Amino acid sequence: MNVLEGLNEAQATAVNVVKGPLLILAGAGSGKTKTLTHRIAHLIANEAIWPNQILAVTFTNKAAKEMRERLGRLLDQDGSRRDFMPWMGTFHSMCVRLLRQDGQAINISRNFVIYDEDDRQSLIKQAMKQLGVVDREMKPSQLSGIISHSKNQMIDPDEFEASASYPYQKNVAKIYRQYEQMRNDAKALDFDDLLLEGVRLLRDAPDVRAKWRSHFKHILIDEYQDTNAAQYQIVKLLINEDQNICVVGDDWQSIYSWRGADFTNILNFEKDFPGAVVVKLEQNYRSSGNILAAAANVIEKNTQRTDKQLWTAKGPGSPVQVHGVYDEAEEARMVGERIATHVQIKARNYGDFAVLYRTNAQSYTLERAFLQLRIPYQLVGGIRFYDRKEIKDVIAYLRLLYQPNDRMSFTRIANVPVRGVGATSLEKFLNWQSEHGFDIITALVHIENTQVVTGKAKSGLSALGRTLKLLQLKVETSTPAELIEAVITMTGYKDYILDGSPQAEDREANIGSLLSDAQTFTDLPDFLEEAALMSSADTSSDGQKVTLMTLHAAKGLEFPVVFIIGMEEGIIPHARVFEASPADLEEERRLAYVGMTRAREELHLSYAYSRLQFGQRTYNPLSRFISDMGDQITLTHSQLGIMGQKQTDEPFYSDEIGLEVGDGVRSAVFGIGEVIDVEGMAVTINFSNGQTKKLNAEYAHLEKL
């Protein structure tokens, strides 16, 4: 097998340099994943490295899955067979594996559960309740942010309290401490803990560190510009004396600094690993010239960046189109109608389009318009599948069975379905349980012989206890799917969701998807890990639908036609950066750059004269990024969209199509032909392949010959 086949010179170097540190600076669309996959294949096929001695870290689970599949194809192996695959996954999932295996070395329970952002916030709420904090200014979401930030800086509650000077901060410290206490009691780790405890494990347990250091002969890290301090530590701890580390990234595409990502990690790589080979991938295989040039014009305004010269062998292609509209409803309709027309004339499939926006809230208007226009669409992000109520409920049951100290999960399902357990009874029970040191399921079984709670609550809780006890016996012997089936029938959950309401069908379907998801797992912890770490962006894409997602979720993807909506000051760039630092504005600029470089052939940007935000009508000026794009753009606007704009000599949707009967034209789809009729926008063309088509000249990118 020749793993160098189809690679350019720079890519081939990146594959061939197999010893020592390697930094690959990969511009947008430069074949980064391809290079990485070929490199791994090369190591396995030609360098006699065992797959499991390779650690490949990706930014999302989806990226890992994709890479597995590509590698499988390259090596002619079944990509789903994990045993013949390198360790591939996110830093988080890798840490889970390390902690499950060796966590006891630093006193981490083997069956810990993972708390996501929602879990964390409700636990914070509980912590506040227990501490009797009544301050309305203390919002769980805000506290969650502070705690997360502190954890990323490796500041524990003691240190936080020591540096707290204001009463507010002292209160935060108290809540932080209580949160940690309760989380510990529940044998749970939150997202930040996974990384932090991963660092602690490798740092404080020398034999564990030694084991993994010698185990991983090669470490590859994708999206290195988005690594944070803890992830950086993990890398440093895992690298052995051979220094076979390969990182790939692009500082121009660093868009996660708000999450602690530090793109100076990539800028400092050569200092960190002396003697590193640096390879720049600068040929862009994705976008046509005009798109690339406009994007370059935007990113060049940033001062904090490396220098790179992206180029393409493709022609200039169509110019970037900027559309002015009146409001968000017209914007959504404009996007929808353009897509529908493209598809109607068979120039494109729905799957060729993506609509990108800055905030999830913007998807609402799009969805309504698309439903009305009957355009099939697929929403990436927003509510994760695993965030749906019924899914979380079932997961909570499973988590409780797996880790009977998980109070959070118990509180969630104690009265779901309704079994007469109110807030007061629940509290009484939990107090009694923690006093006696039973785990929750044992405590439930014992409740019958006590007077802690009475009446309905008592019978409800002990019945639940008996059911859970029975289910617990199945944990070891059943597959996750069987367990879910048992849970929903034995607890009455199935009847509970089938209440005859209009949503019942949806819920049942969701449980069905959960079941089929679970089929692929053989043991419970693996399944629970998947449920916790699966991100909203990880949903697999459907080829026949328009993709709707945030700019962040679009990173790493590409589409023939991309729409970016809301190109206004206050949206892109987001209003929040106006009072923040210049560095934050630079991140917005990178975000716009990431969005623009997703487009292969067509890029449409739109802005609205007026927009409904927070239920209030706002009027935002045109985004500064559009003015930065230079002359690779053409402006059009609807009659309504022109309102409020100063200059009025821009053309409206033009009736001029510049085509007459007898003209020769070239269509990207149908080839060369001759115009035989023109009626306004509709042009009838006799193509040389014998076909006669009536096309809309506005959308069917026709080139006059």
Next chain:
DNA sequence: TCATTTAACGTTTTT
């Protein structure tokens, strides 16, 4: 204890 009504709140991005 539970269902219905009312108030408040939110919108940056996510592992």
Next chain:
DNA sequence: CGTTAAATGA
């Protein structure tokens, strides 16, 4: 504007 949490009454 739309959703969710708190407050009220049955």
